[in-house]
Amino acid sequence: MVFILIAVLYVAMDVYLYQAIKLLIEDFSPTVRKTLRISYFVISIGFFIGVILYSRLDPKVFGGLRVVLMTGFFITLLGKLLAALFLLADDLRRITAYLIDLLPSRAETQHSSSRSEFMAKSAMIAGAVPIAVFSFGILSGAHDYRVRRRTIHLPSLPRAFDGIRVVQISDIHTGSFFNRKAVAGGVDLINQQKPDLVFFTGDLVNNKSEEAKPYLDIFKKVKGDMGVMSTMGNHDYGDYSSWSSKETKQQDIQNLHEMHHYMGWDLMLNENRILKVDNEEIAVLGIENWGAGRFSKYGDMAKTVKGTEDIPFKLLLSHDPSHWDAQVRPEYPDVALQLAGHTHGMQFGIEIGDFRWSPSQYLYKQWADLYQEGDQYIYVNRGFGYIGYPGRVGILPEITVLELKRG
Helix, strand or coil: CHHHHHHHHHHHHHHHHHHHHHHHCCCCCHHHHHHHHHHHHHHHHHHHHHHHHHCCCCHHHHHHHHHHHHHHHHHHHHHHHHHHHHHHHHHHHHHHHHHHHHCHHHCCCCCCCCCCHHHHHHHHHHHHHHHHHHHHHHHHHCCCCEEEEEEEEECCCCHHHCCEEEEEECCCCHHHCCCHHHHHHHHHHHHHCCCCEEEECCCCCCCCHHHHHHHHHHHCCCCCCCCEEECCCHHHHCCCCCCCCHHHHHHHHHHHHHHHHHCCEEECCCEEEEEEECCEEEEEEECCCECCCCCCECCCHHHHHCCCCCCCCEEEECCCCHHHHHHHHHHCCCEEEEEECCCHHHHECEEECCEEECHHHHCCCCCCEEEEECCEEEEECCCCCCCCCCCCECCCCEEEEEEEEEC
16 A cells, blocks of 8 residues: 555656656757657656566566665655655745735736746756765765774773774675675775774674675675674564575574674674683673664673673673663673664764764664763764665765773
Protein backbone atom coordinates (compact mmCIF):
# COMPACT_ATOMS: atom_id res chain seq x y z
CA MET A 1 0.00 0.00 0.00
CA VAL A 2 2.84 2.38 0.88
CA PHE A 3 4.55 1.63 -2.41
CA ILE A 4 1.35 2.34 -4.34
CA LEU A 5 0.99 5.72 -2.62
CA ILE A 6 4.62 6.60 -3.43
CA ALA A 7 4.09 5.52 -7.04
CA VAL A 8 0.97 7.66 -7.40
CA LEU A 9 2.79 10.62 -5.83
CA TYR A 10 5.77 10.14 -8.18
CA VAL A 11 3.58 10.09 -11.32
CA ALA A 12 1.43 12.99 -10.13
CA MET A 13 4.50 15.14 -9.53
CA ASP A 14 5.82 14.31 -13.01
CA VAL A 15 2.63 15.66 -14.56
CA TYR A 16 2.56 18.64 -12.20
CA LEU A 17 6.17 19.66 -12.83
CA TYR A 18 5.77 19.25 -16.55
CA GLN A 19 3.47 22.29 -16.55
CA ALA A 20 6.40 24.42 -15.40
CA ILE A 21 8.78 22.78 -17.84
CA LYS A 22 6.45 23.62 -20.73
CA LEU A 23 6.55 27.28 -19.73
CA LEU A 24 10.34 27.35 -19.57
CA ILE A 25 10.93 25.67 -22.94
CA GLU A 26 8.18 27.37 -24.96
CA ASP A 27 10.72 29.62 -26.74
CA PHE A 28 12.92 26.70 -27.77
CA SER A 29 12.78 25.15 -31.21
CA PRO A 30 10.25 22.33 -31.74
CA THR A 31 13.05 19.78 -31.99
CA VAL A 32 14.65 20.84 -28.70
CA ARG A 33 11.27 20.95 -26.94
CA LYS A 34 10.46 17.46 -28.13
CA THR A 35 13.86 16.13 -27.08
CA LEU A 36 13.58 17.64 -23.60
CA ARG A 37 10.03 16.34 -23.12
CA ILE A 38 10.98 12.83 -24.14
CA SER A 39 14.13 12.83 -22.01
CA TYR A 40 12.24 14.03 -18.96
CA PHE A 41 9.61 11.31 -19.13
CA VAL A 42 12.00 8.54 -20.19
CA ILE A 43 14.22 9.16 -17.16
CA SER A 44 11.26 9.39 -14.78
CA ILE A 45 9.50 6.33 -16.17
CA GLY A 46 12.80 4.44 -16.30
CA PHE A 47 13.46 4.88 -12.58
CA PHE A 48 9.82 4.14 -11.82
CA ILE A 49 9.82 0.85 -13.76
CA GLY A 50 13.22 -0.01 -12.30
CA VAL A 51 11.92 0.28 -8.76
CA ILE A 52 8.96 -1.95 -9.66
CA LEU A 53 11.43 -4.57 -10.92
CA TYR A 54 13.79 -4.01 -7.99
CA SER A 55 12.56 -6.88 -5.82
CA ARG A 56 12.78 -9.31 -8.75
CA LEU A 57 16.44 -8.62 -9.48
CA ASP A 58 18.85 -11.10 -7.92
CA PRO A 59 21.11 -9.13 -5.53
CA LYS A 60 24.03 -11.46 -6.31
CA VAL A 61 23.83 -10.69 -10.04
CA PHE A 62 22.29 -7.23 -10.14
CA GLY A 63 23.45 -5.76 -6.80
CA GLY A 64 24.96 -2.66 -8.43
CA LEU A 65 21.93 -2.08 -10.65
CA ARG A 66 19.60 -2.34 -7.65
CA VAL A 67 21.57 0.35 -5.84
CA VAL A 68 21.52 2.64 -8.91
CA LEU A 69 17.77 2.21 -9.41
CA MET A 70 16.75 2.77 -5.80
CA THR A 71 19.16 5.66 -5.29
CA GLY A 72 18.14 7.34 -8.56
CA PHE A 73 14.48 6.96 -7.68
CA PHE A 74 14.72 8.55 -4.25
CA ILE A 75 17.12 11.31 -5.27
CA THR A 76 14.85 12.38 -8.12
CA LEU A 77 11.82 12.02 -5.85
CA LEU A 78 13.39 14.43 -3.35
CA GLY A 79 14.21 16.88 -6.14
CA LYS A 80 10.66 16.74 -7.43
CA LEU A 81 9.22 17.29 -3.96
CA LEU A 82 11.23 20.48 -3.51
CA ALA A 83 10.35 21.73 -6.98
CA ALA A 84 6.68 20.96 -6.37
CA LEU A 85 6.70 23.07 -3.18
CA PHE A 86 7.78 26.13 -5.21
CA LEU A 87 5.09 25.50 -7.81
CA LEU A 88 2.50 24.96 -5.09
CA ALA A 89 3.36 28.35 -3.59
CA ASP A 90 2.91 29.94 -7.01
CA ASP A 91 -0.41 28.15 -7.50
CA LEU A 92 -1.66 29.40 -4.15
CA ARG A 93 -0.76 32.92 -5.27
CA ARG A 94 -2.66 32.41 -8.55
CA ILE A 95 -5.74 31.04 -6.78
CA THR A 96 -5.71 33.94 -4.33
CA ALA A 97 -5.43 36.45 -7.18
CA TYR A 98 -8.30 34.78 -9.03
CA LEU A 99 -10.59 34.86 -5.97
CA ILE A 100 -9.75 38.50 -5.26
CA ASP A 101 -10.60 39.43 -8.84
CA LEU A 102 -14.06 37.90 -8.38
CA LEU A 103 -14.94 40.46 -5.70
CA PRO A 104 -17.16 43.32 -7.01
CA SER A 105 -14.97 45.96 -5.37
CA ARG A 106 -11.97 44.70 -7.35
CA ALA A 107 -13.63 44.72 -10.73
CA GLU A 108 -11.35 47.43 -12.11
CA THR A 109 -8.14 45.96 -10.73
CA GLN A 110 -7.02 42.67 -12.18
CA HIS A 111 -4.24 40.52 -10.78
CA SER A 112 -2.19 38.18 -12.92
CA SER A 113 -3.28 34.60 -12.44
CA SER A 114 -0.86 33.16 -14.98
CA ARG A 115 2.05 31.03 -13.82
CA SER A 116 5.13 33.04 -12.84
CA GLU A 117 8.14 32.30 -15.01
CA PHE A 118 10.35 33.30 -12.08
CA MET A 119 8.72 30.72 -9.80
CA ALA A 120 8.93 28.09 -12.53
CA LYS A 121 12.66 28.72 -12.85
CA SER A 122 13.05 28.72 -9.07
CA ALA A 123 11.25 25.39 -8.87
CA MET A 124 13.56 23.79 -11.42
CA ILE A 125 16.65 25.13 -9.63
CA ALA A 126 15.35 23.92 -6.27
CA GLY A 127 14.69 20.49 -7.73
CA ALA A 128 18.12 20.29 -9.33
CA VAL A 129 20.03 21.16 -6.13
CA PRO A 130 19.42 17.93 -4.15
CA ILE A 131 19.93 15.83 -7.27
CA ALA A 132 23.30 17.52 -7.87
CA VAL A 133 24.34 17.41 -4.21
CA PHE A 134 23.50 13.76 -3.62
CA SER A 135 25.00 12.73 -6.95
CA PHE A 136 28.22 14.48 -5.94
CA GLY A 137 28.04 12.67 -2.61
CA ILE A 138 28.16 9.36 -4.48
CA LEU A 139 30.91 10.29 -6.92
CA SER A 140 33.11 12.14 -4.43
CA GLY A 141 31.99 11.65 -0.83
CA ALA A 142 31.59 7.87 -0.66
CA HIS A 143 35.33 7.19 -0.42
CA ASP A 144 36.70 10.56 0.65
CA TYR A 145 38.33 9.10 3.76
CA ARG A 146 39.24 11.57 6.48
CA VAL A 147 41.74 10.91 9.25
CA ARG A 148 40.46 12.45 12.49
CA ARG A 149 42.91 12.76 15.37
CA ARG A 150 42.14 13.16 19.04
CA THR A 151 44.25 13.04 22.20
CA ILE A 152 42.47 11.67 25.27
CA HIS A 153 43.85 12.13 28.79
CA LEU A 154 42.92 9.19 31.01
CA PRO A 155 43.84 9.17 34.73
CA SER A 156 43.69 5.36 35.03
CA LEU A 157 45.92 4.64 32.03
CA PRO A 158 49.10 2.82 33.16
CA ARG A 159 52.40 4.60 32.50
CA ALA A 160 53.61 1.82 30.19
CA PHE A 161 50.73 2.61 27.83
CA ASP A 162 51.15 6.39 27.92
CA GLY A 163 51.10 7.67 24.33
CA ILE A 164 49.74 4.48 22.76
CA ARG A 165 48.34 5.12 19.27
CA VAL A 166 44.95 3.55 18.57
CA VAL A 167 43.22 3.49 15.18
CA GLN A 168 39.49 2.85 15.08
CA ILE A 169 37.40 1.92 12.04
CA SER A 170 33.73 1.05 12.09
CA ASP A 171 30.73 0.26 9.88
CA ILE A 172 32.58 -1.05 6.82
CA HIS A 173 29.40 -2.41 5.17
CA THR A 174 31.13 -4.37 2.40
CA GLY A 175 27.77 -5.12 0.78
CA SER A 176 27.49 -1.48 -0.32
CA PHE A 177 30.90 -1.01 -1.94
CA PHE A 178 31.26 -0.36 -5.67
CA ASN A 179 34.91 0.75 -5.93
CA ARG A 180 37.53 -1.80 -4.83
CA LYS A 181 40.43 0.50 -5.68
CA ALA A 182 39.10 3.28 -3.46
CA VAL A 183 38.51 0.84 -0.59
CA ALA A 184 42.07 -0.45 -0.92
CA GLY A 185 43.27 3.15 -0.77
CA GLY A 186 41.38 3.57 2.49
CA VAL A 187 43.16 0.53 3.95
CA ASP A 188 46.52 1.97 2.88
CA LEU A 189 45.59 5.17 4.70
CA ILE A 190 44.85 3.16 7.85
CA ASN A 191 48.28 1.54 7.77
CA GLN A 192 49.99 4.87 7.11
CA GLN A 193 48.95 5.94 10.62
CA LYS A 194 51.35 3.28 12.02
CA PRO A 195 48.95 2.21 14.79
CA ASP A 196 49.92 0.28 17.89
CA LEU A 197 46.41 -1.16 17.98
CA VAL A 198 43.55 -1.25 15.48
CA PHE A 199 39.97 -1.63 16.69
CA PHE A 200 36.98 -2.43 14.47
CA THR A 201 33.63 -1.73 16.12
CA GLY A 202 31.20 -3.71 14.00
CA ASP A 203 29.07 -3.95 10.85
CA LEU A 204 31.40 -5.70 8.43
CA VAL A 205 28.40 -6.52 6.19
CA ASN A 206 24.91 -5.25 5.46
CA ASN A 207 23.02 -8.53 5.68
CA LYS A 208 25.01 -11.67 4.83
CA SER A 209 28.59 -12.88 5.18
CA GLU A 210 29.01 -13.46 1.42
CA GLU A 211 29.10 -9.67 0.93
CA ALA A 212 32.51 -9.55 2.58
CA LYS A 213 34.20 -12.19 0.40
CA PRO A 214 35.46 -9.83 -2.36
CA TYR A 215 37.08 -7.57 0.24
CA LEU A 216 38.66 -10.00 2.71
CA ASP A 217 42.11 -9.86 1.13
CA ILE A 218 41.96 -6.05 1.15
CA PHE A 219 41.08 -5.74 4.84
CA LYS A 220 43.48 -8.56 5.70
CA LYS A 221 46.21 -5.97 5.08
CA VAL A 222 45.11 -3.85 8.06
CA LYS A 223 47.90 -4.13 10.63
CA GLY A 224 48.68 -2.88 14.12
CA ASP A 225 51.91 -3.53 16.03
CA MET A 226 49.90 -5.06 18.89
CA GLY A 227 47.19 -6.51 16.69
CA VAL A 228 43.72 -5.87 15.28
CA MET A 229 40.70 -6.48 17.52
CA SER A 230 37.07 -6.49 16.43
CA THR A 231 33.50 -6.98 17.54
CA MET A 232 30.04 -7.33 15.99
CA GLY A 233 27.46 -4.72 14.95
CA ASN A 234 23.72 -5.00 14.50
CA HIS A 235 23.99 -5.73 10.76
CA ASP A 236 26.34 -8.66 11.33
CA TYR A 237 23.66 -11.00 12.68
CA GLY A 238 21.52 -11.30 9.54
CA ASP A 239 18.50 -9.84 11.34
CA TYR A 240 17.47 -7.81 8.28
CA SER A 241 17.29 -10.79 5.90
CA SER A 242 14.94 -13.75 5.57
CA TRP A 243 16.42 -17.21 6.17
CA SER A 244 15.20 -20.69 5.34
CA SER A 245 15.93 -21.82 8.90
CA LYS A 246 17.53 -20.73 12.16
CA GLU A 247 20.40 -23.10 11.43
CA THR A 248 21.10 -21.37 8.09
CA LYS A 249 21.20 -18.00 9.75
CA GLN A 250 23.47 -19.25 12.53
CA GLN A 251 25.82 -20.81 9.98
CA ASP A 252 26.09 -17.47 8.19
CA ILE A 253 27.03 -15.78 11.45
CA GLN A 254 29.65 -18.47 12.00
CA ASN A 255 30.97 -17.84 8.49
CA LEU A 256 31.38 -14.17 9.39
CA HIS A 257 33.28 -15.11 12.55
CA GLU A 258 35.67 -17.19 10.45
CA MET A 259 36.18 -14.26 8.08
CA HIS A 260 37.40 -12.12 10.98
CA HIS A 261 39.87 -14.86 11.87
CA TYR A 262 40.97 -15.19 8.22
CA MET A 263 41.81 -11.48 8.16
CA GLY A 264 43.81 -11.85 11.34
CA TRP A 265 41.31 -9.87 13.40
CA ASP A 266 40.83 -10.98 16.99
CA LEU A 267 37.04 -11.11 17.21
CA MET A 268 35.69 -10.68 20.73
CA LEU A 269 32.21 -12.01 21.45
CA ASN A 270 31.38 -10.92 24.99
CA GLU A 271 35.05 -11.47 25.79
CA ASN A 272 38.10 -9.52 26.84
CA ARG A 273 41.81 -9.43 26.19
CA ILE A 274 44.41 -8.36 28.73
CA LEU A 275 47.34 -6.50 27.18
CA LYS A 276 50.59 -6.35 29.12
CA VAL A 277 53.54 -3.95 28.68
CA ASP A 278 56.39 -3.71 31.21
CA ASN A 279 54.38 -5.59 33.85
CA GLU A 280 51.44 -3.17 33.53
CA GLU A 281 48.06 -4.21 32.13
CA ILE A 282 44.97 -2.84 30.44
CA ALA A 283 41.79 -4.72 29.55
CA VAL A 284 40.19 -4.47 26.14
CA LEU A 285 36.52 -5.52 26.27
CA GLY A 286 34.63 -6.63 23.19
CA ILE A 287 30.87 -6.94 23.62
CA GLU A 288 28.39 -8.17 21.04
CA ASN A 289 25.81 -5.68 19.82
CA TRP A 290 23.88 -3.96 22.58
CA GLY A 291 21.55 -1.19 21.46
CA ALA A 292 18.95 0.78 23.38
CA GLY A 293 15.43 0.82 21.97
CA ARG A 294 14.59 -1.31 18.96
CA PHE A 295 18.11 -2.60 18.22
CA SER A 296 19.22 -6.10 19.20
CA LYS A 297 20.85 -6.89 22.52
CA TYR A 298 23.22 -9.80 21.98
CA GLY A 299 25.73 -8.33 24.39
CA ASP A 300 26.37 -9.53 27.93
CA MET A 301 28.41 -6.98 29.83
CA ALA A 302 28.82 -9.12 32.96
CA LYS A 303 30.31 -11.91 30.85
CA THR A 304 32.46 -9.43 28.93
CA VAL A 305 34.18 -7.96 32.00
CA LYS A 306 34.65 -11.28 33.79
CA GLY A 307 38.27 -11.72 34.84
CA THR A 308 39.16 -8.03 34.52
CA GLU A 309 37.81 -6.85 37.86
CA ASP A 310 41.29 -6.07 39.25
CA ILE A 311 42.49 -4.21 36.16
CA PRO A 312 41.90 -0.46 36.70
CA PHE A 313 41.91 0.59 33.03
CA LYS A 314 39.25 -0.81 30.72
CA LEU A 315 38.59 0.08 27.08
CA LEU A 316 35.30 -1.13 25.61
CA LEU A 317 34.44 -1.91 22.00
CA SER A 318 30.64 -1.60 21.75
CA HIS A 319 29.05 -0.88 18.38
CA ASP A 320 26.04 1.17 19.45
CA PRO A 321 26.74 4.47 21.30
CA SER A 322 23.39 4.31 23.09
CA HIS A 323 24.95 1.54 25.20
CA TRP A 324 27.13 4.15 26.95
CA ASP A 325 24.36 6.07 28.73
CA ALA A 326 22.02 3.08 29.06
CA GLN A 327 24.39 0.68 30.82
CA VAL A 328 28.11 1.45 30.66
CA ARG A 329 28.23 4.76 32.58
CA PRO A 330 25.73 3.91 35.34
CA GLU A 331 26.92 0.34 35.96
CA TYR A 332 30.58 0.25 34.89
CA PRO A 333 32.32 3.46 35.97
CA ASP A 334 35.73 1.79 35.56
CA VAL A 335 35.28 1.65 31.76
CA ALA A 336 37.42 4.65 30.90
CA LEU A 337 36.77 4.70 27.16
CA GLN A 338 34.14 3.22 24.87
CA LEU A 339 34.64 3.10 21.10
CA ALA A 340 31.44 2.95 19.04
CA GLY A 341 30.07 3.57 15.56
CA HIS A 342 26.62 2.69 14.20
CA THR A 343 25.22 6.16 13.44
CA HIS A 344 27.26 6.97 10.27
CA GLY A 345 26.33 10.56 11.12
CA MET A 346 23.42 9.64 8.83
CA GLN A 347 25.94 10.15 5.98
CA PHE A 348 24.55 13.67 5.71
CA GLY A 349 25.21 16.89 7.54
CA ILE A 350 27.51 19.86 8.01
CA GLU A 351 30.91 19.98 9.70
CA ILE A 352 32.79 23.27 9.82
CA GLY A 353 35.50 23.50 12.45
CA ASP A 354 33.95 22.51 15.78
CA PHE A 355 30.42 23.01 14.46
CA ARG A 356 28.61 19.77 13.63
CA TRP A 357 25.03 19.18 12.55
CA SER A 358 23.29 16.09 11.24
CA PRO A 359 19.78 14.63 11.53
CA SER A 360 21.56 11.88 13.49
CA GLN A 361 21.77 14.16 16.52
CA TYR A 362 17.99 14.00 16.97
CA LEU A 363 18.24 10.21 17.39
CA TYR A 364 21.50 9.81 19.30
CA LYS A 365 22.88 11.93 22.10
CA GLN A 366 26.38 10.80 21.11
CA TRP A 367 26.48 10.55 17.33
CA ALA A 368 29.97 11.60 16.14
CA ASP A 369 33.38 12.37 17.64
CA LEU A 370 34.43 12.56 21.31
CA TYR A 371 32.21 12.96 24.38
CA GLN A 372 33.07 13.07 28.08
CA GLU A 373 31.19 12.57 31.33
CA GLY A 374 33.41 12.78 34.40
CA ASP A 375 36.42 10.54 33.85
CA GLN A 376 34.64 8.45 31.20
CA TYR A 377 34.84 9.01 27.45
CA ILE A 378 33.13 7.70 24.34
CA TYR A 379 34.30 8.17 20.77
CA VAL A 380 31.74 7.62 18.00
CA ASN A 381 33.30 6.87 14.64
CA ARG A 382 31.42 8.21 11.58
CA GLY A 383 31.93 4.95 9.70
CA PHE A 384 34.27 3.72 6.98
CA GLY A 385 31.49 2.68 4.58
CA TYR A 386 27.86 3.47 3.87
CA ILE A 387 24.49 1.77 3.58
CA GLY A 388 21.29 2.65 1.78
CA TYR A 389 22.38 5.85 0.07
CA PRO A 390 25.74 4.91 -1.55
CA GLY A 391 27.47 8.15 -0.74
CA ARG A 392 28.12 10.84 1.84
CA VAL A 393 27.36 14.54 1.96
CA GLY A 394 29.16 16.59 4.60
CA ILE A 395 29.71 13.67 7.00
CA LEU A 396 32.63 11.91 5.33
CA PRO A 397 34.00 8.39 5.96
CA GLU A 398 36.37 8.27 8.89
CA ILE A 399 39.59 6.72 10.09
CA THR A 400 40.05 7.65 13.75
CA VAL A 401 43.49 8.06 15.33
CA LEU A 402 43.43 8.30 19.11
CA GLU A 403 46.51 9.01 21.21
CA LEU A 404 45.88 7.87 24.76
CA LYS A 405 47.76 9.87 27.39
CA ARG A 406 48.02 9.31 31.10
CA GLY A 407 46.59 11.97 33.44
